Amino acid sequence: MSDPHLDHDWMTEDHHAYANSVRRFFEEEYQPQRAKYEEAGVVDLGFWRKAGEMGILGASAPEEYGGQGLSRTFDLVTMLEQARIHDMGFGFSVHNIVMHYVVELATDDQKARWLPRMISGDLVGAIAMTEPGTGSDLQSIRTTAKRDDDHFVLNGSKTFITNGQNADLIVVVARTDPEAGSKGISLLVLETEGAEGFRRGRNLKKLGLKAQDTSELFFGDVRVPVANVLGGHEGRGFVQLMVQLPWERLMLGYIALGMVRTAFAMTVEHVRERKVFGNRVMDFQNTRFKLAEIKTEIEMLGAFLDRLSRELEKGALTAERAAMAKMWATEFQCRAIDTCLQMFGGYGYMEEYPISQLYADARVQRIYGGTSEIMREIVARSIDID
Numbered sequence: 001m002s003d004p005h006l007d008h009d010w011m012t013e014d015h016h017a018y019a020n021s022v023r024r025f026f027e028e029e030y031q032p033q034r035a036k037y038e039e040a041g042v043v044d045l046g047f048w049r050k051a052g053e054m055g056i057l058g059a060s061a062p063e064e065y066g067g068q069g070l071s072r073t074f075d076l077v078t079m080l081e082q083a084r085i086h087d088m089g090f091g092f093s094v095h096n097i098v099m100h101y102v103v104e105l106a107t108d109d110q111k112a113r114w115l116p117r118m119i120s121g122d123l124v125g126a127i128a129m130t131e132p133g134t135g136s137d138l139q140s141i142r143t144t145a146k147r148d149d150d151h152f153v154l155n156g157s158k159t160f161i162t163n164g165q166n167a168d169l170i171v172v173v174a175r176t177d178p179e180a181g182s183k184g185i186s187l188l189v190l191e192t193e194g195a196e197g198f199r200r201g202r203n204l205k206k207l208g209l210k211a212q213d214t215s216e217l218f219f220g221d222v223r224v225p226v227a228n229v230l231g232g233h234e235g236r237g238f239v240q241l242m243v244q245l246p247w248e249r250l251m252l253g254y255i256a257l258g259m260v261r262t263a264f265a266m267t268v269e270h271v272r273e274r275k276v277f278g279n280r281v282m283d284f285q286n287t288r289f290k291l292a293e294i295k296t297e298i299e300m301l302g303a304f305l306d307r308l309s310r311e312l313e314k315g316a317l318t319a320e321r322a323a324m325a326k327m328w329a330t331e332f333q334c335r336a337i338d339t340c341l342q343m344f345g346g347y348g349y350m351e352e353y354p355i356s357q358l359y360a361d362a363r364v365q366r367i368y369g370g371t372s373e374i375m376r377e378i379v380a381r382s383i384d385i386d
């Protein structure tokens with residue numbers, strides 16, 4: 001029987017075989033440790049290394065650096081399998097985003113230095129854009145990098161950085177020319193090992209995503225070699241970010257879809273069993289109609305995302321279409337999971353019922369990767385109003 005959790009027109013037999021091995025990996029290696037990771041607020045580095053050995057981290061990385069050279073739909077399979085166990089604690093998606101910054105934008109020398117260890121899990125990636133004073137308005141960042149001979153000297157702080165406790169390769173968005181506006185922003189790749197002046201702050205306590213580390217980072221006169229400017233392009237940071245953000249937003253759309261599918265399946269199971277006023281909750285027309293709506297919207301979202309993923313493969317995914325997907329998918333996620341939780345009654349609010357975790361984890365999806373309001377801005381700008 002076909003698997004509704006992986007109902008995508010790009011799924012081949014190879015994708016199904018891959019999904020089976022990723023699912024087994026999460027069941028055997030992640031699930032037994034899950035409570036420990038949630039308690040600690042971070043996933044062990046040992047798990048990252050195992051994911052590397054499994055080939056999960058480098059599925060879509062080029063073979064010449066140790067990857068498998070597969071399409072990014074295989075990475076989407078990993079995220080859908082994470083959504084199946086409804087736990088995004090393992091910060092694979094951000095690591096993957098950073099890996100694609102390197103694959104797409106780095107020099108050959110940089111690729112050779114970083115990719116093999118990112119693929120093996122020996123280097124965990126993070127991307128540090130947000131600062132205490134600015135998030136949505138990226139052009140207002142205050143972290144500076146001043147040239148000193150063959151180094152940049154980095155000063156400033158970042159916050160809310162996913163993988164911030166584990167990361168050893170951090171793409172830092174910094175201002176290299178204070179006079180040049182968005183053209184004065186560069187992406188500096190910081191290798192944290194032995195980096196004097198670099199400090200990790202708190203692992204922040206969150207409403208959801210309990211096992212995922214989210215951190216403050218501080219830079220005090222940290223020396224980063226000029227050779228670590230991503231792609232060797234000083235002042236191109238803003239453009240580089242814009243090129244990569246559609247992939248991040250598409251993947252957040254798929255995560256939203258996977259989470260709703262999981263919530264939907266567990267809700268159907270619950271309402272089939274639960275009896276109220278002598279009826280199953282499933283037998284109320286209200287329940288059946290609401291579930292029918294969610295089922296319909298799952299189909300529609302899947303079709304839209306699959307279209308966008310084909311566009312991505314052709315290099316034709318636009319910023320506004322990725323923004324549409326991110327906005328709609330994550331808002332649908334929050335709305336649909338809220339509807340599902342309601343059908344659990346009081347049990348839905350109890351931690352021992354996973355629907356409560358799905359509800360808490362959903363909320364941030366409308367915030368990170370660009371807020372829903374910023375997504376509306378991007379889409380609105382594409383409308384010809386004159």
Ligand SMILES: Cc1cc2nc3c(=O)[nH]c(=O)nc-3n(C[C@H](O)[C@H](O)[C@H](O)COP(=O)(O)OP(=O)(O)OC[C@H]3O[C@@H](n4cnc5c(N)ncnc54)[C@H](O)[C@@H]3O)c2cc1C
Nearest residue numbers: 127128129130134135136160161162367368369370371373
């Ligand atoms: C769990 C988590 C993980 C994260 N991971 C990372 C990470 O790995 N790397 C990273 O760099 N960042 C990360 N972030 C930060 C995230 O991307 C920012 O929080 C987000 O971009 C919003 O920025 P802000 O928090 O500064 O909010 P603000 O920019 O201060 O926004 C406040 C409110 O104003 C609204 N607003 C802003 N501008 C406009 C506008 N033009 N029109 C209408 N409304 C507007 C926003 O939508 C929001 O509702 C993470 C955040 C969280 C919570």
